[in-house]
Amino acid sequence: MAIKIMAGVGAALFLVGILLTCATMFFADITWREVADVLEESPVHMDIHTREGGFHGSIGLFRSDDGPFKICLGNIEITIDR
C-alpha cells in the first residue's frame, strides 16, 4: 500500500511539474534556450569540493558582509552570489 501511495505521489508531482512548465512556456512563448540562459546566468552556483579540514558531516548557512551567501551540506557547497 505504501508503495502505491509513493508511486501515486511521485507521478502526481511529475505530472503537475511537467504541466506547469510546458503550459507556462507555451502561453508565455518561452523557449528551452531562454530557460537555459536564465539558469546559466543564475547567481546560484554549486561547487562540490573538500572543505578545509577534510570530510564535513555538518549542514550550515554562512553569510558574510562582503562575500556570497553559502549553504554547506557536508562537503557540498552551494554559493549564491550577491
Place this chain on the structure above:
Amino acid sequence: MTQTEFMTQLANRLIDIPLEERRAALDFYNNYFQDARDEGRSDAEVIASLESPAQIAARIRAEFAFAQARRDPANPKNTGRVLAAVFGILSLPITVPAAIVVLALGIALTAVLLAFVLTAVGIVLACVGTAFLVGLNAAVLLVTGAGTGAMFPILLGMALMALGLTVLFATVFWLLLKLLARVIAWAGRGIYRLFAGNRKGEAK
C-alpha cells in the same frame, strides 16, 4: 572429544542465531547422541561419524538464512545472511576448484547487489540535487525579480518534476531491490545445494 565438548563447541558457534533455532538444533544432536548410545555406539564413534561442530554450525546457519530469506526476502539482513551462507561453504570440506567457483559466485552476487544499491542511491541523490538546485534558482528569481515573470512557474515546475522523479525512482528501486534480494536468495540456495548439500552432519 566428548559429547559435552562437541555440544559446547556447537552451541558457541550458533550464538548468532535465535535462541529457539539454536535450542532445536542442540536438542536434535543431543537426541542423536542418545539414540546412538542406546544402539550401543560410543560417543567417539558418533563424533567420528559426524562433521565437525564448525561445519555443522555453518550448515545450520545457512539453512536458517535461506528459511529467513524465503519468509522475508525484502529484509536486507536476510540478504546479508544468504551471502554469508554462500561464503560459509568455503569452511566446509570441498575441493579447491569448487571453492574457487563458490568464491567467484559469492563475489559476483555481492558485486551485483552493491552495484545496484550504489547506482540507485546515485540516481536518487542526483534527482534530489536537481530538485533542490532548480527550486533554489526559482526562489532566487522570486526574491531578486530577475528574468521574466513567467520564469518562476517554469522553474517551479521543473523542480516539481525532479521531485516527482525522485519519489518515482525511489519506489521503482525499492521494488527492484526486493526482486534482486529474491534472486540472490534463490541463487544462494542453488549454489549451496550444489556445493554443500547432502552431508553426513545433516539430519538423518
